[in-house]
Amino acid sequence: MLINRYKKSGNFSKKRLMVLASTIALILLASASLFYIKYSKETKPISEVISNAIEDVLEPVTVVEKNGNIVCLDPGHGGSDVGAIYKKLYEADINLTVAKDLQAHLENDGYTVYMTRSDDSFVEKRARSTYCNSVNADILVSIHHNTYDADHSVNYSTVLYYKDSDKLLASSILNANSELLEIESKGIVKFDNSLFWTANMPSILSEALFMTNTAEYTQISKSNSARLSAEATSLETGIKNYFENPDGIVASTNNDSITIDRIDQD
Numbered sequence: 024m025l026i027n028r029y030k031k032s033g034n035f036s037k038k039r040l041m042v043l044a045s046t047i048a049l050i051l052l053a054s055a056s057l058f059y060i061k062y063s064k065e066t067k068p069i070s071e072v073i074s075n076a077i078e079d080v081l082e083p084v085t086v087v088e089k090n091g092n093i094v095c096l097d098p099g100h101g102g103s104d105v106g107a108i109y110k111k112l113y114e115a116d117i118n119l120t121v122a123k124d125l126q127a128h129l130e131n132d133g134y135t136v137y138m139t140r141s142d143d144s145f146v147e148k149r150a151r152s153t154y155c156n157s158v159n160a161d162i163l164v165s166i167h168h169n170t171y172d173a174d175h176s177v178n179y180s181t182v183l184y185y186k187d188s189d190k191l192l193a194s195s196i197l198n199a200n201s202e203l204l205e206i207e208s209k210g211i212v213k214f215d216n217s218l219f220w221t222a223n224m225p226s227i228l229s230e231a232l233f234m235t236n237t238a239e240y241t242q243i244s245k246s247n248s249a250r251l252s253a254e255a256t257s258l259e260t261g262i263k264n265y266f267e268n269p270d271g272i273v274a275s276t277n278n279d280s281i282t283i284d285r286i287d288q289d
Contacts, residue, residue, distance in 0.1 A: 092266050093135045095155035097165035097218070098122035099228070102145025107170040109235045112244055115143065117234065117251060118166045124255035125166070132263065152222040162192055163226035164262065165218060170235045178236035179207040181281065183228040185219035192225040192265050194275040199261035200231045204253060210278030229258060 098119040100106035106114030119140070126136045137158045139151040146154075155163045171177045180200045184193040193211040201208035219226045231254050232239050242250035264272060 092133075093137070093158060093160045094129055094262060095137045095139065095158060095160035095163045095224075096122045096126055097139040097151050097155070097163060099165055099167040101140050101143055104145050107168065107234065109170055109172075109240065110244070112234055112240065114168050114170075114234065117168055117243060119143070120248075121231075121251050121255050121258070122166050124252055125164075125258050128255060128259040129262065132259070134262075148216070148218045149221050152218050152226070155226075156221075156223045160224050162224055162262070162265065163218075163222050164192075164196065164258065165226070165228040166258070167228055167230050169230045169233045171233055172235055175235055175237045175240075178233045178239060179209045180204065180232060181209045181230045181278070182211050182275075183214040183216065183219075183230065184211055184226070185214060185216055186225070189219065189225045189227055190274070191269060191272060192261075193227045195265040195269075195272045196227055196229050196258060196261035197275050198273060199257045199264065200229065200254070203257035203260060204231060206232055208275065209281060210276040212278050212281045231257065 098115070098121070100115035100118060102115075104115065106118065108114070119142075122138060123141070126138060129136050137155065137160060139154055140146050151165075152163065169181075180197060182193040182197040182200075184190060190211065197208055197211055200206065214228070216228070218228070232243075234240060234243060239250065242248060
């Protein structure tokens with residue numbers, strides 16, 4: 024071997040070997056230092072690189088608040104809770120259809136919009152309000168549809184609320200729904216609901232129309248229903264009036280005669 028040959032010839036002492044090893048070590052150390060200096064100038068710390076990689080995988084959505092108004096939309100029911108059922112219609116489905124259409128309208132108007140659900144999934148009421156609280160929403164609009172199997176000619180619009188701070192929003196939504204959808208207004212109705220009293224912001228539940236009404240069913244059961252699109256537009260109008268022209272909102276009458284039979288699922 025090479026080392027043995029040097030030893031035999033007597034030309035390579037232990038001292039020289041140690042000097043050579045030390046020199047090689049210094050060269051390696053200097054190279055490593057130069058590499059580190061170059062690397063640290065041209066790249067980010069490895070912890071930041073890893074953090075950025077994780078964020079890229081998660082693909083976080085950064086929403087730009089164009090006008091500072093944040094709306095939390097709550098498509099009622101979903102998943103195992105289908106809501107009201109009439110013929111081939113599930114309330115949860117049409118609630119989501121209207122909510123998605125409304126979301127698109129509002130975002131086009133410059134509003135920041137969050138959805139408590141964007142697919143057919145079940146979310147508990149308190150989780151919905153907690154989510155809206157977490158995004159610092161200015162208002163919460165829950166979208167539902169009414170039913171009355173005993174009489175398929177019944178059709179009117181109403182809005183449910185709980186807190187006094189909800190009343191202006193409730194009136195604005197109800198007025199727009201009634202006027203633009205050309206449906207009788209039955210006033211706003213106080214409803215003790217966990218969605219309302221756990222929300223930090225004005226919150227309402229819109230019951231724009233009856234899905235059991237014969238004429239309404241014919242329209243809303245169609246694919247790409249123009250009637251549901253019109254409802255999204257009326258909700259958009261009510262929301263915009265609330266933010267942009269609150270002094271012009273006519274207060275709706277509180278209706279204590281309407282009995283709400285919805286189960287308050289926590």
